[in-house]
Amino acid sequence: MDEARRIRVRGQVQGVGFRPFVWTIARREGLRGRVLNDAEGVLVYAAGPAAALDRLEAALSGEAPPLARVDAVEPAPWAPEELPAGFEIAASGPAGAETRITPDAATCPACLAEIRDPATRRFRYPFTNCTHCGPRFTIIEGLPYDRPKTTMAPFEMCPDCRAEYADPADRRFHAQPIACPACGPRIWLEREGAEAPGDAIELAAEALRSGEIVAIKGLGGFHLACDATDAGAVARLRDRKRRPAKPLALMGTDEMIATHARVSAEEWSLLREPGAPIVLLVKAGRPLPEALAPGQAALGWMLPYTPLHHLLLDAVARPLVMTSGNLSGEPQVIGNAEARDKLAGFADAMLMHDREIARRLDDSVERVTAAGPMVIRRARGRVPGTLPLPPGFEDSPPVLALGGQMKAAICLTKNGQALLGHHLGELDDALTWAAF
Known part of the structure; x- marks a missing residue:
């Protein structure tokens, strides 16, 4: 026997691909109705066999998208005046403004596969993202969270991106930062304020492999990077930054981290979370320069969390120091002009891009204790x-x-x-x- 239910979903359920997820489940179960955002979260109106509605309710929390956090699923009877022929994603009205902003999220496996596949149009594109990953908090300039109120506003979508954005079956449905090489931000390498000709990633990798220091514009600000295996480069970075002993953060692939640190299953889980924090790990295996963290038993490691980072590590094939790009006592630099002014004395080259950073965010720092994970610095992710x-x-x-x-x-x-x-x-x- 058919039933009709109104299902309220509370939690972090906006801007994470939740409506197309509900649409997919409802179509799979043969339900009719609609789903929309409102001021309290997501609202589902569904009608069909009771067993199918039960499976939908179970899926809302059990199969939710990776960036979603479902705090409550609250079903109630619904008496529809009229049902659509199928199941649809309804537009949210003014009361449906997305008020809960999602943190920035590390590159998902699907986007990572795209940037490494020569057959895709986003091959080696450093700003690839979807509803499951990419910039959020660092690009938002106002609410509701839609493209015109982000730093992606200057980049008008090309027809291909627009088609993905409008397709509920596509993982880029309503992904506000969606971009590709034809319509999105670009990167370049600068030396002494002038753009260097050539592939920016390869030029930056060559500079890092040769012992130079490169300022890299990331999600929430600039990092100063160098080859973490090069004691001379580490010493130069410390000397230029006048930072004689404070530990330096490192970025590496899974294999690189396993080569230089002892990592428990819980620590791997923390490293691989969508927030991709810096995790303090005990030194082990092949030693790195002592100057990275003098007198310390642990090093702070993070995995690459943007396509740009993945492409750069692929090209360098060595772990990198990734320390905050700032003057002593000042916050991390976020603007291109500011970087040219303040970081020129530190960096031999600068890997820049033209997507503005709306909000400065350091990397989060965490560690695993006997009581479980502990946040030391709550920031990006x-x-x-x-x-x-x-x-x-x-x-x-x-x-x-x-x-x-x-x-x-x-x-x-x-x-x-x-x-x-x-x-x-x-x-x-x-x-x-x-x-x-």
């Missing part, structure tokens, strides 16, 4: 994010905590949730204060 508070907080008034003068970060409690802000740094600096 972890924010914005919420934590559920104990029962009773739903009725408490909102509270804003501003943190301290040093290592500032904010937290807002509302509706039984704690909304955690990203690491900002020391508020003595004018740029950090402005970001605060």
Whole structure:
């Protein structure tokens, strides 16, 4: 016997491919109805056999897209006045503005396969992404989260990208940062303010292999990079940055990390999360220069988390130092002009691109303890994010905590949730204060 249900889905379910996911499941089960975004999350109206509706409800939490987090699935009876012939994705009205922003996410396996496949139109394209991965928080300039309110606004979609964006069966359906070589951002290598001719990735890789320091524009700011196996390059980086002993973060592939560190199953899981944090790992195996972390038993490692990083590591074939590109006491540089002004004394070359960074974000830092994973610095890939508070907080008034003068970060409690802000740094600096 057929039934009709109204199903409310709460959690991180907007901007993560949830509506096309629901559409796919509903069509698979032969259901009729619609799915839409609204101010509380996602709303599903579905009609069909009771068993099929039960399977849909189970799939909403059990098969959700990788970047989704389902906090609640709340079904209720529904008495439809009229049903569509099939199942459709309905447009969200003004009340459906996406208010919960998704953190930036590391390149997914499907996009990684594309950039390595010469037969695809995104072969070696460093800004490849889809609804399962790519920039989010670092490109948003306003709400609702749609392309005109991101730093992708200047890049008009080509017909091929537009077709993917409009197709509910495509994993790029409503992927706001969607791009390709025909219509998206580009990269180049600069030396002394002038663009160097040639393939930017190969030129940067050649510079790194020869011991040079390269400033690399990433998701949330610039890094200063060098060959982590080259003691001379590491020493030059420390000397130029006037950073004699503070540990330097490293980026490497799975194989590189396994060669130089002892990694538990839980640590591998943390490294491979969509947030791709820096994870502190005990040194082991083939030694690296002691100057990377003098006197320390552990090194901070992260996996490549953008197509640009993957392509660069493929070309260099060595682990890289990836330390924050900034002047002492200042936050990470995010703009091209700012990089030319402030990082020229550190870097021999700069790997640049023309997608603006709306929000400065350092790399998150975490470690695994006896009690489980511990966040040391909450930033890229972890924010914005919420934590559920104990029962009773739903009725408490909102509270804003501003943190301290040093290592500032904010937290807002509302509706039984704690909304955690990203690491900002020391508020003595004018740029950090402005970001605060």
